[in-house]
Amino acid sequence: MPQVTGFANLASGLFRSDIMKFSILFFSALLMMVSGTVSASDECDARSACIESNSWQVGVAIGIGGRTNPLVDGDTIPFILLPDIAWYGDSAYFDNGELGYQWQPTSSTSVEAFVVPNFEKANFSFWHVSNLLVPAASYLNTSSTPPFQMIGDQQDVEPEDRRLSVDDIESRKWALDAGIRWQWYQDNHHIRLMLARDISSVYDGFHAALEYRYYTNVGDWQVTVAPQLAWKSRALTDYYYGVRSQDAASESLQYDANGGFQPGISVHASYPLTKAWHVLTRLGATRLHKGMTDSPVVEDNMVYSAFAGVAYRF
Amino acid sequence: MLLRTFTVVIGLLFFAPVYAIDWEVKPGECVVSAEDEFCDARVAVTLTSPAFTPLSTCLNIDEQFYDCFTTQQMQVDVRIAQDMMFQLTTRDGARLDSFLLEHKVIDSRPKRRRVRLPWSVF
Numbered sequence: 001m002p003q004v005t006g007f008a009n010l011a012s013g014l015f016r017s018d019i020m021k022f023s024i025l026f027f028s029a030l031l032m033m034v035s036g037t038v039s040a041s042d043e044c045d046a047r048s049a050c051i052e053s054n055s056w057q058v059g060v061a062i063g064i065g066g067r068t069n070p071l072v073d074g075d076t077i078p079f080i081l082l083p084d085i086a087w088y089g090d091s092a093y094f095d096n097g098e099l100g101y102q103w104q105p106t107s108s109t110s111v112e113a114f115v116v117p118n119f120e121k122a123n124f125s126f127w128h129v130s131n132l133l134v135p136a137a138s139y140l141n142t143s144s145t146p147p148f149q150m151i152g153d154q155q156d157v158e159p160e161d162r163r164l165s166v167d168d169i170e171s172r173k174w175a176l177d178a179g180i181r182w183q184w185y186q187d188n189h190h191i192r193l194m195l196a197r198d199i200s201s202v203y204d205g206f207h208a209a210l211e212y213r214y215y216t217n218v219g220d221w222q223v224t225v226a227p228q229l230a231w232k233s234r235a236l237t238d239y240y241y242g243v244r245s246q247d248a249a250s251e252s253l254q255y256d257a258n259g260g261f262q263p264g265i266s267v268h269a270s271y272p273l274t275k276a277w278h279v280l281t282r283l284g285a286t287r288l289h290k291g292m293t294d295s296p297v298v299e300d301n302m303v304y305s306a307f308a309g310v311a312y313r314f
Numbered sequence: 315m316l317l318r319t320f321t322v323v324i325g326l327l328f329f330a331p332v333y334a335i336d337w338e339v340k341p342g343e344c345v346v347s348a349e350d351e352f353c354d355a356r357v358a359v360t361l362t363s364p365a366f367t368p369l370s371t372c373l374n375i376d377e378q379f380y381d382c383f384t385t386q387q388m389q390v391d392v393r394i395a396q397d398m399m400f401q402l403t404t405r406d407g408a409r410l411d412s413f414l415l416e417h418k419v420i421d422s423r424p425k426r427r428r429v430r431l432p433w434s435v436f
Binding site: 049050051052053057059061082083084086088093095096097098100102105110112114181183185224268280311 | 424425426427428429430431432433434435
């Protein structure tokens with residue numbers, strides 16, 4: 001078990017308590033009440049991606065890009081074709097995999113409850129052709145010494161020796177989350193606060209995110225800058241990135257993962273070519289928390305994503 | 315009391331209209347259901363005030379000289395794809411009054427903000 005030190009770990013420890021979970025809900029409710037006093041001055045416009053009620057938006061973007069995979073032997077998830085499928089009714093909606101219900105959205109706030117697949121599993125699923133080609137490798141070091149024999153006390157093991165390929169651990173499952181999100185809009189500013197929980201009994205944990213978006217125009221480019229702070233519970237982190245006896249025979253490789261905070265930022269820019277065609281670019285970076293990066297199956301402490309292409313709206 | 319009376323008189327001097335303006339533009343607006351729709355209309359500009367004599371009054375549309383009145387009414391064929399400004403002027407260009415003919419977009423269905431950014435599967 002890694003030592004719990006520093007503010008981030010202290011905070012992640014606090015989040016393990018039910019008190020903190022309820023604090024999040026209370027904080028959300030408080031912000032919603034405060035938002036009721038904000039004047040509704042801004043209307044839905046193209047910058048914040050609007051859709052008419054009771055209609056579909058279907059589009060596809062083609063280009064080049066990908067999302068790095070922090071797992072040992074994890075291949076980058078390629079972005080070649082990005083679909084965009086959304087339907088919005090009077091209150092219910094479906095938006096790129098998220099099914100939800102919005103309560104009385106105003107021009108400045110909205111609250112929605114939703115269910116959405118948890119995409120943590122994507123790190124374990126995409127494009128692992130090496131699963132088929134390398135059937136039984138356990139360690140990544142090139143030593144000819146059998147790996148389990150060289151490991152005694154965990155403290156004596158070199159970090160490189162503790163790496164464990166994603167191809168050699170038990171498969172992780174997809175999970176379905178249910179959550180609630182509060183959003184606040186004012187002119188070019190947009191704040192989102194989300195709390196979600198596993199409802200599929202896969203990891204039995206929570207995750208939350210606080211995101212700020214700033215919309216602006218640079219010439220004809222519509223630009224969105226979005227810093228974000230995500231929190232992932234111990235249960236979520238441990239299910240996906242912990243190492244159990246089913247994953248590794250050696251106790252020295254087994255690992256209980258802690259929850260923690262993951263700061264990140266993304267920049268989105270689109271340029272209208274015609275009414276239907278847009279140039280679309282995206283860049284993103286997320287720093288993973290220590291409870292995840294200390295795992296033997298994780299080798300990177302950052303996840304980067306990028307995409308550049310053209311998008312067509314049908 | 316004297317100061318108050320003086321203030322009222324000064325106020326009247328500043329705000330009293332020079333002309334008793336009375337004219338009308340019909341139709342007064344163009345209502346469409348989408349931003350890229352427009353109206354092709356024959357707009358009638360009518361001088362109804364005795365203060366205006368046709369021979370002394372002209373019409374500008376969007377800051378451009380259009381024509382001078384020869385009768386009490388002038389008809390103008392226009393395509394209204396955006397707001398248009400109608401201005402009455404004297405023959406020497408002095409502005410008398412103006413009217414904004416609005417290009418109004420009435421959404422048949424209310425718009426909602428999407429909760430996710432487009433093309434954001436992850």
